[in-house]
Amino acid sequence: MSYESIDTSVQDADPVLLFQFTRAGTTWRYCALPVAFTALGETWLSAVVSLSDSLKQSGDISKNDVNVTLPISNAMAAAFIAYAPDAVTSLTIFRTYYSNPTVGRAAWKGRVLSSSVAIATVTLNCESVFTSARRMGLRQVYSRKCRHVLYGPGCNVNRALHAVAVTVNNVTANKVTCDVLYATYTGGSIKAADGTLRRIIGQAGYVLTLMRPVPSLIQQFADNPGGFASTLYPGCDKSTATCRDVFHALGNHGGFAGINGVNPMDGVTNAF
Secondary structure, three states, X not given: OOHHHHHOOOOOOOEEEEEEEEEOOEEEEEEOOOOOEEEOOXXXXXXXXXXXXXXXXXXXXXXXXXXXXXXXXXXXXXXXXXXXXXXXXXXXXXXXXXXXXXXXXXXXXXXXXXXXXXXXXXXXXXXXXXXXXXXXXXXXXXXXXXXXXXXXXXXXXXXXXXXXXXXXXXXXXXXXXXXXXXXXXXXXXXXXOOOOEEEEEEEEOOXXXXXXXXXXXXHHHHHOOOOEEEEEEOOOOOXXXXXXXXXXXXXXXXXXXXOOOOOOOOOOOOOO
């Protein structure tokens, strides 16, 4: 029987929801069945996975979000217990049928937006992919400071050319202590062994404060308590002086140093 014929049948329909999570090239596939289930050419592992509400489609995209609950022992959900993973976790929910698992449709697609942890479960709040499709993009900012993201498009500074090798002597939560620091790295980043980049939000002497802990850095220090090599990238205060003297990219500076401080949109007609 075809998908359409089963789907419209009151007697023969035996729907099964399949949950496919993908993060940084790794894919987890689960089904809410007592045993593993082969469908759509893949094997879906048995898991205690459930939706807080049925799948629905409405004119209000924000109401199409879903909450998926998994055990705290689940391999994929365990990454959300302490801090959210650095990579985006996408979710695709397929709908197939137990009597004919070779046919199916993608019933919902989106990404994990946030999570909450209870005593024995992790609940993932997932937003529809159409939410980002209709989201208005950011406008360019008109300000004295540069509007570009450091090392990003528009800035065009080569991150590798400004890499600084340091020795990390201690890691405690989001505090990283280095041997020697020759510059101010607030606003910059540190690179872990697994490639994770974490923003530096503060510096006091040789101690850097990260936006949040990096599990791979903590593990690296546990394996090398005597210290280990890491890489820092300096930050930028968005000024023309830093752009010129530190990064030598004044031609790409995205600020407007000549702004006179008068807002042309405040209704004052004699401001100029």
